[in-house]
Amino acid sequence: xxxxxxxxxxxxxxxxxxxxxxxxxxxxxxxxxxxxxxxxxxxxxxxxxxxxxxxxxxxxxxxxxxxxxxxxxxxxxxxxxxxxxxxxxxxxxxxxxxxxxxxxxxxxxxxxxxxxxxxxxxxxxxxxxxxxxxxxxxxxxxxxxxxxxxxxxxxxxxxxxxxxxxxxxxxxxxxxxxxxxxxxxxxxxxxxxxxxxxxxxxxxxxxxxxxxxxxxxxxxxxxxxxxxxxxxxxxxxxxxxxxxxxxxxxxxxxxxxxxxxxxxxxxxxxxxxxxxxxxxxxxxxxxxxxxxxxxxxxxxxxxxxxxxxxxxxxxxxxxxxxxxxxxxxxxxxxxxxxxxxxxxxxxxxxxxxxxxxxxxxxxxxxxxxxxxxxxxxxxxxxxxxxxxxxxxxxxxxxxxxx
Amino acid sequence: xxxxxxxxxxxxxxxxxxxxxxxxxxxxxxxxxxxxxxxxxxxxxxxxxxxxxxxxxxxxxxxxxxxxxxxxxxxxxxxxxxxxxxxxxxxxxxxxxxxxxxxxxxxxxxxxxxxxxxxxxxxxxxxxxxxxxxxxxxxxxxxxxxxxxxxxxxxxxxxxxxxxxxxxxxxxxxxxxxxxxxxxxxxxxxxxxxxxxxxxxxxxxxxxxxxxxxxxxxxxxxxxxxxxxxxxxxxxxxxxxxxxxxxxxxxxxxxxxxxxxxxxxxxxxxxxxxxxxxx
Numbered sequence: 001x002x003x004x005x006x007x008x009x010x011x012x013x014x015x016x017x018x019x020x021x022x023x024x025x026x027x028x029x030x031x032x033x034x035x036x037x038x039x040x041x042x043x044x045x046x047x048x049x050x051x052x053x054x055x056x057x058x059x060x061x062x063x064x065x066x067x068x069x070x071x072x073x074x075x076x077x078x079x080x081x082x083x084x085x086x087x088x089x090x091x092x093x094x095x096x097x098x099x100x101x102x103x104x105x106x107x108x109x110x111x112x113x114x115x116x117x118x119x120x121x122x123x124x125x126x127x128x129x130x131x132x133x134x135x136x137x138x139x140x141x142x143x144x145x146x147x148x149x150x151x152x153x154x155x156x157x158x159x160x161x162x163x164x165x166x167x168x169x170x171x172x173x174x175x176x177x178x179x180x181x182x183x184x185x186x187x188x189x190x191x192x193x194x195x196x197x198x199x200x201x202x203x204x205x206x207x208x209x210x211x212x213x214x215x216x217x218x219x220x221x222x223x224x225x226x227x228x229x230x231x232x233x234x235x236x237x238x239x240x241x242x243x244x245x246x247x248x249x250x251x252x253x254x255x256x257x258x259x260x261x262x263x264x265x266x267x268x269x270x271x272x273x274x275x276x277x278x279x280x281x282x283x284x285x286x287x288x289x290x291x292x293x294x295x296x297x298x299x300x301x302x303x304x305x306x307x308x309x310x311x312x313x314x315x316x317x318x319x320x321x322x323x324x325x326x327x328x329x330x331x332x333x334x335x336x337x338x339x340x341x342x343x344x345x346x347x348x349x350x351x352x353x354x355x356x357x358x359x360x361x362x363x364x365x366x367x368x369x370x371x372x373x374x375x376x377x378x379x380x381x382x383x384x385x386x387x388x389x390x391x392x393x394x395x396x397x398x399x400x401x402x
Numbered sequence: 403x404x405x406x407x408x409x410x411x412x413x414x415x416x417x418x419x420x421x422x423x424x425x426x427x428x429x430x431x432x433x434x435x436x437x438x439x440x441x442x443x444x445x446x447x448x449x450x451x452x453x454x455x456x457x458x459x460x461x462x463x464x465x466x467x468x469x470x471x472x473x474x475x476x477x478x479x480x481x482x483x484x485x486x487x488x489x490x491x492x493x494x495x496x497x498x499x500x501x502x503x504x505x506x507x508x509x510x511x512x513x514x515x516x517x518x519x520x521x522x523x524x525x526x527x528x529x530x531x532x533x534x535x536x537x538x539x540x541x542x543x544x545x546x547x548x549x550x551x552x553x554x555x556x557x558x559x560x561x562x563x564x565x566x567x568x569x570x571x572x573x574x575x576x577x578x579x580x581x582x583x584x585x586x587x588x589x590x591x592x593x594x595x596x597x598x599x600x601x602x603x604x605x606x607x608x609x610x611x612x613x614x615x616x617x618x619x620x621x622x623x624x625x626x627x628x629x630x631x632x633x634x635x636x637x638x639x640x641x642x643x644x645x646x647x648x649x650x651x652x653x654x655x656x657x658x659x660x661x662x663x664x665x666x667x668x669x670x671x672x673x674x675x676x677x678x679x680x681x
Contacts, residue, residue, distance in 0.1 A: 070672075070675050072672055076485070080511060087483065090484060092486075095490065096490045243487060251473050261466065
């Protein structure tokens with residue numbers, strides 16, 4: 001289902017040109033989620049893309065193949081998704097801001113490489129435009145089946161930062177945020193898109209480039225012989241040298257000490273594992289983003305991510321019009337999971353409805369936080385057949401429990 | 403042998419950090435490491451500009467011992483990582499050290515595609531005919547009917563001819579030698595680093611502890627002598643009768659042509675696109 005590009009890049013540009021350049025505050029365009037990801041990536045400073053064609057993510061590669069050479073960035077089509085994650089990791093170690101984009105089958109292939117980027121604390125971003133699985137599944141119908149894989153897909157314990165937009169504009173914003181967080185926390189950040197959002201077109205207002213906040217990795221200031229590749233400060237963030245800058249550091253997927261050399265000592269292994277864990281747990285407030293709507297007086301809450309929150313918002317609006325006290329809580333950061341916000345929601349409402357396009361992944365996490373509540377208070381709405389849960393279905397469920 | 407003082411070799415090693423090494427007594431990997439260092443020392447390349455990349459396996463442990471930029475990656479994937487490194491900073495000299503299993507089994511796809519792109523990587527493949535690190539299982543270069551821990555009744559699969567594979571895939575520099583012929587290893591490493599394109603050097607090596615023992619090939623010295631006696635230079639192939647060539651390890655630079663190199667082509671593409679201006 002190769003969607004036509006509609007000369008999208010030219011279109012965006014022509015719109016930009018019509019704006020008075022100096023006072024320009026924003027750019028308006030009709031964009032697809034995938035286009036927004038590509039532009040977000042470039043605005044965040046991504047200058048290296050390696051990928052492999054897979055629907056429904058391919059537009060991201062197509063746009064970057066056209067745009068990156070103009071900016072002196074690198075676009076390369078690799079032989080598979082495994083090679084793609086490896087190439088972006090290698091480029092990142094050489095100083096690039098690197099990104100790849102894929103869908104379920106490719107995301108599965110990338111898992112070992114994602115684990116490698118995490119253990120070696122190498123910044124990079126993987127965009128997964130989810131489609132219905134398992135396996136080849138339904139190319140390309142929407143599903144939200146990769147939520148758990150995005151956290152647990154690679155073997156061993158590892159940190160996970162996973163963002164989940166619900167609109168085209170937010171796809172742009174969270175792509176920038178994904179790149180920023182990957183640079184800041186030195187890890188592989190995952191951006192989960194729903195197929196519907198990847199291919200949906202919306203009129204979006206993009207911020208003026210001058211107003212886009214871009215974060216780049218901290219560079220070491222010490223002389224090479226003092227450099228430790230994993231020398232964390234209090235917040236478990238550490239400077240990162242690049243190959244070719246005189247630091248001559250070692251990178252390995254083996255469990256390593258703070259210099260990066262392999263170790264079998266339990267004390268050093270513990271230190272490494274703790275650093276990986278704490279870089280998430282000590283920065284929850286910086287990492288977790290949620291949207292909370294109409295929750296102040298709500299007795300019923302809907303917890304939904306991505307495209308399901310769009311359906312839920314409409315249902316909530318209709319239910320509110322009919323006087324039903326219902327609100328919505330939506331994670332923009334799906335991992336680390338917004339435990340505190342969910343606990344607060346569980347304390348304040350009688351019923352939580354969780355609509356999701358899988359066989360119960362989000363609800364599993366909420367159940368984890370709901371020890372003192374009976375299961376009756378949690379209503380799961382699941383759909384796993386390539387179609388969406390409609391606002392009406394959610395509204396009916398709201399009325400059922402009201 | 404090129405006269406490089408031991409002291410200089412020592413300077414290239416992370417001697418205060420990562421020794422003793424993991425290799426078994428009698429392993430060829432140290433011989434190849436010595437030859438690589440001598441080649442680089444002789445060429446006088448700034449070691450800040452060298453990135454040594456490897457995968458997983460015995461030979462792939464090499465980077466941790468040398469004082470370059472070093473990248474020890476996943477099993478089979480060093481060429482894919484190296485592609486990212488090289489493409490982003492093409493002035494770096496990227497050397498991939500890999501083994502027969504790492505490069506031609508699990509990493510076969512990356513190997514042939516990097517060769518096809520003709521990206522300027524120097525791939526040094528140390529072929530010991532077996533998976534040593536995992537204890538002696540059959541690899542794609544385990545000879546027909548040889549014994550490995552997973553072929554107790556003899557290996558019924560034919561083995562890869564790695565150089566032919568590289569040539570078929572489009573590599574522009576392909577050479578083969580053995581760990582016995584250390585001068586050749588050193589010279590080919592030099593030639594390969596100088597060559598602007600994808601280069602492969604297959605170094606036939608020995609694993610006396612596992613392969614040698616399972617197949618009754620004798621100790622390290624016997625296996626090195628076998629490399630000496632059972633190999634012939636490429637230049638002699640045409641002069642010898644067919645039966646004297648059969649089954650021999652042919653040593654030499656088998657292919658060396660100058661063809662468009664990937665990073666250079668990409669740079670040209672960028673120039674062309676940027677010259678087109680806005681549209």
